[in-house]
Amino acid sequence: MSGSRPIRVLNVAEKPSVAKAVAGILSRNRGLRVRDGRSRYNRIFEFEYTIRSQACHMLVTSVTGHLMELDFDERYRKWYSCDPSDLYSAPVRKHVPQDKVDIKRCLEEEARKCQWLILWLDCDREGENIAFEVVEVCTAVNHHLNIWRARFSALIDREIHESVQNLVRPNQLFADAVDARQEIDLRIGASFTRFQTMLLKDAFVLDFAGDEKNLVLSYGPCQFPTLGFVVERFWEIQSHEPEEFWTINCSHTSDEGIATFNWMRGHMFDHTCAVIIYEMCVEEPTATVTRVRNQEKLKYPPYPLSTIELQKRASRYFRMSSEHTMKVAEELYQAGFISYPRTETDGFSVNTDLHAIAREQQGHPLWGSYAQQLLDPESGLWRNPGSGGHDDKAHPPIHPTKFSTGESRWSQDHNRLYELVVRHFLACVSQPAVGAETTVEIDIAGELFSASGRVIVAKNYLDVYRFESWGGSMIPNYLFGQQFVPTSLTLDSGVTRPPPLLSEADLLSCMDKAGIGTDATMHDHIKKLLDRFYATKDTNTRFSPTNLGEALVMGYDEMGYELWKPYLRSMMECDMKAVSVGTKRKAEILETCLQQMKACFLDAKSNKVKLLEAMEIFFERSNRGGGVRDEQHDVGQVVRSCGSCHQSDMVLKRKPDGNFMVGCLHFPQCRNVVWLPGGISEAAVTSQICNSCTPGPVFKIQFKFQRIAIPHHYNVDHLGCIGGCDDTLKELIEICGTGPRNPVITPARGRRPMEPSSNAQRGTTRQSACVHCRQTGHSSNDCPSQISDSRGSQRGRRLSLQNRTTTLSCNACGEPCIFRTANTANNRGRKFYKCQREECNFFVWEDSIDNNDTGGGRARSPPSRGSRGRGRGEGRSAPNVSFVTATGEPISGRRCFICGDPSHFANVCPNRG
């Protein structure tokens, strides 16, 4: 690296702001020239500089993130160009998309005239991959380029000058890891998205989307686990089984005030035990103070602000969506008011001049005086901030970069977010809040109770961080050994509540913990759930799955695949790490991962009936699934596998002339076909499987005939089988023919299509027995034994729910009850009804209901613990009387233990001492 003639050095950063900062720092803003490039955002900065005695004419420009995209070869881009399983081996290539061509040309023009190329991309794996994209473009026009990488962790003077004097070579392994990630994401995403969209979109009435034609049912390794979190919590809430618990509360009023003591056992689920203990306390109610503890407690300010924390706090404090937060933060960043908003880093580098950042805020009308106090050494308020231990080696934590009292163009959300960034910064360089906490423990008849109070001694950071509070209350003074009689001692009941729906902050935490997405993309994945109609968000920023979202997760869950769980992404992340440190090769992980995923895809495809069944729970079948629009391109619904060529499926299709047929997908190589009768107006494949035709499964078809086309004694609606067992269908074919094309039933390959194959059960009666219970009168799919024996699976639960919803109404409010399966350790698999109103706690076990009480009547009162096989009443029938708790909720089979009156509990007994 020596020589006296200046060399031309092309410097490329990941984004325009970094190019500007690097040029400013290196040139010290002396002799710095700026000119426009071909791309309007990516300007070129020029100045003279010396790198290790080598005079350099520096040109600093930028890209805007990735320069290239990965996609399939043209031949595979159209959705119907191939089977989606081919996408695991279809050739892929990187190309520069149209909107990046200007940047590419600019790099080419400059690279031709340069000797060196220095890459200033972010120092993470994606940055390294972008570096190689830049290298590819530049070396294509100049093979002699000397290629260097600048490593820096923050855009501060010392870092930048040091990094340019200590250039290294780019790291191919980091870039390889990203290449592998891109290819896996593309192949998995495209194959599953095409598969499930083509399978389900036209098979069901999905009218919520407005424009059904453009509906895409996407699958992605990040969006699906995100959906999984939402569905899982929803299911957890649905299967929650409320349990009664009991607790003893004690209070003491004195001249100094009121102290509320909590029972140190917390909640007790055994009523008998609770009553016995309560009785003991009531009989010997004198309390003795056994412990008085005074302690200093500190409440620490938050760590410096990372992107996820910004999103979580903006959601919590202002109810802003993560997507909107990022949009506003991006605008504040572009205008220079805050630092780069996409960062994982939650600790400041020791080189950062934190005092300078605080000094800038001294003039603000709201928090300026706090900033002044903070900077005054006398106050002792300043504290060097802690670190959460995350560092993306590319960006500092989010902090204010320019003072503002609010700009005229700013919306309320701009003001709020800027305020949050500033207050958060000032808070994290402040001393923690200090509190004095007092805890008093008392003993009543051997039972321990405790009360605590807190006084804030010094608010410190809480003075500026108005978003957080530290609640506390005073309690009277107590002395060790002091005795008193409580003012009140009550036995109170309550019920356990399910957890709440996931909030946006919860969802971000789940994703962060499982490594789903990056700081720059997590909000995109959340938004995608809403855009794809997989989930909805209520005004409280809490997420629920839609029917579509729940059905998709349920379908894959029923297949036994955890494609909706975060494990796949975690596994991929481990592989990426292995590639980036050189313990595995890119080709190796690509091969194993894609092989596994292809096997999984093929299995999912062969189990698609599970997806269809899950969808059927929520959606009506549509009559568009038979390939109405485009015979060549529409795959149709599968009826059975082809018994002729054994290579493909037989699918239901509608010909352009309106008549239906079931033909082999391997046409024209295989010409196996079943022509269906004329006069059919609608036909759709159901998930019901014929239990006599073989080889199975043969799915039954729901037909709708034109009234005018069939004799009056035939029903226009007919659930038929094309496997050969369906005599009614045969008769209708005889009567109606198969349309103008085939006036006579023409068997393919010389066999009559409606005949069962040679090894079929010939002569099966039309009313065949259910395979599950051996009874006639219903199909195996409708078998009641299957509905109630659903093994607690999600699908079983929903089926039960659908079939049983209206059979009971709530005793408390009269609303219908829903039928569920318990999933708790003690009652797993046990069925119960719960009031459909979430806020109503009424529930009743199915096995405690009188047999003659289920026909649309009202449910009995909730059973006593005796009927649940636990507690005092075990093996005893509960007396049929009504009791109420202190809040008036009815509970059966109880009697006041003080006076024996069945109309109330002891805690509200008038005879209580």
Added chain:
DNA sequence: GCAAGGTC
């Protein structure tokens, strides 16, 4: 019309 990751 598919993914996720950069970024404007």
